[in-house]
Amino acid sequence: MRRSLNTRTGLVLIELIMAAAIAALLLAVVFAVYCSILNTVALQNRWRDNVMPGADALDFIARDLACTVAPFGITNPPFTAAYNEKNEKSEDTFKMSFYSTFPAESSNDWRGYSVGQVTYIMRYDEVMEEFVLIRECNPFRVPWRDQLSAGREKWRGIKKLDIIFFDGSDWVTRWGDAENTNTLPLAVRISLIAGQDGRKQIGTEVFINAARQIVPKKMIQNIGQSQR
Numbered sequence: 001m002r003r004s005l006n007t008r009t010g011l012v013l014i015e016l017i018m019a020a021a022i023a024a025l026l027l028a029v030v031f032a033v034y035c036s037i038l039n040t041v042a043l044q045n046r047w048r049d050n051v052m053p054g055a056d057a058l059d060f061i062a063r064d065l066a067c068t069v070a071p072f073g074i075t076n077p078p079f080t081a082a083y084n085e086k087n088e089k090s091e092d093t094f095k096m097s098f099y100s101t102f103p104a105e106s107s108n109d110w111r112g113y114s115v116g117q118v119t120y121i122m123r124y125d126e127v128m129e130e131f132v133l134i135r136e137c138n139p140f141r142v143p144w145r146d147q148l149s150a151g152r153e154k155w156r157g158i159k160k161l162d163i164i165f166f167d168g169s170d171w172v173t174r175w176g177d178a179e180n181t182n183t184l185p186l187a188v189r190i191s192l193i194a195g196q197d198g199r200k201q202i203g204t205e206v207f208i209n210a211a212r213q214i215v216p217k218k219m220i221q222n223i224g225q226s227q228r
Contacts, residue, residue, distance in 0.1 A: 054194025054202055057133050057155040061163075064100045064118045064135075065188050065206040071099050071115050071140055079184050080176030081165065093131070094122035094161055098184075099140060115140040122161050133158050160193040184208055 070078035081096035097119040121134045135153040164171045165185035175185055191203035 053155045053157045054192050054200060057135075057158060057194075058190060058192060058202055058204060060135055060153065061120065061190055062204050062206050065098070065190075065208060067101045068098050068184060068208045069101055069115065069210045070182075070184055074099075077176040077181050081163065082174050082176070092121050092123050094120070094163070096120045096163065100137075122158075125156075128156070130156060131158055131161075132156055133161065158192055158194050162191045164189050184210055 068079065079098040081098075082094075084093045097117065099115055100118045101113045101115055103113055116137045116139055119136045119138075121136070123132050123134055124130075125132045133155045135155075137151060164173055165175045166172075166187040166189070167183075168186055171189065185208060187205060187207050189203070189205045191201065193201045
């Protein structure tokens with residue numbers, strides 16, 4: 001008695017269709033992941049180009065202002081800031097100069113701190129046709145212990161910079177004039193706009209501890225007794 005064997009040596013049409021569908025599904029998943037990675041990289045590059053210069057500059061300004069001091073023995077005002085009222089692109093639109101402290105590289109001991117004169121300038125670059133924020137730091141006295149803080153920094157892509165100062169009763173746009181020549185502001189409010197589209201606005205507020213006077217308890221008692 002013979003048996004008929006029905007053997008297959010290939011794939012039928014339905015199997016080919018299923019294999020093609022699975023392959024297409026896998027390719028679609030891989031393509032979606034690839035597009036997501038490209039979008040993430042593009043967003044990071046856009047953030048780096050638009051926000052990173054402003055964020056980096058804001059960190060520098062906030063750190064320098066938080067460590068502002070009035071060194072003993074200076075003859076010029078310890079803190080000056082003024083805007084260019086003419087608002088001409090050929091001149092500096094804003095300039096702020098003050099003294100700040102920098103810790104030593106190997107220790108946080110206050111006796112190892114150095115003092116430097118920090119100057120911020122908002123200047124228009126006629127070649128690149130854009131504003132440039134410049135930070136210059138020079139040693140107040142030689143030898144200078146913190147070589148990393150000295151030098152010159154530049155930030156491009158900043159469209160606008162607004163800095164106002166608190167004198168204890170009101171916010172003002174200038175400092176170091178006849179009214180507050182030898183004093184430090186109590187606080188500084190910083191706001192800047194960065195990015196090619198000019199829509200990225202960031203800011204912060206810095207309290208200057210050196211401007212707050214700490215009076216000993218005995219002195220307060222003596223003042224109270226003298227006023228009676």
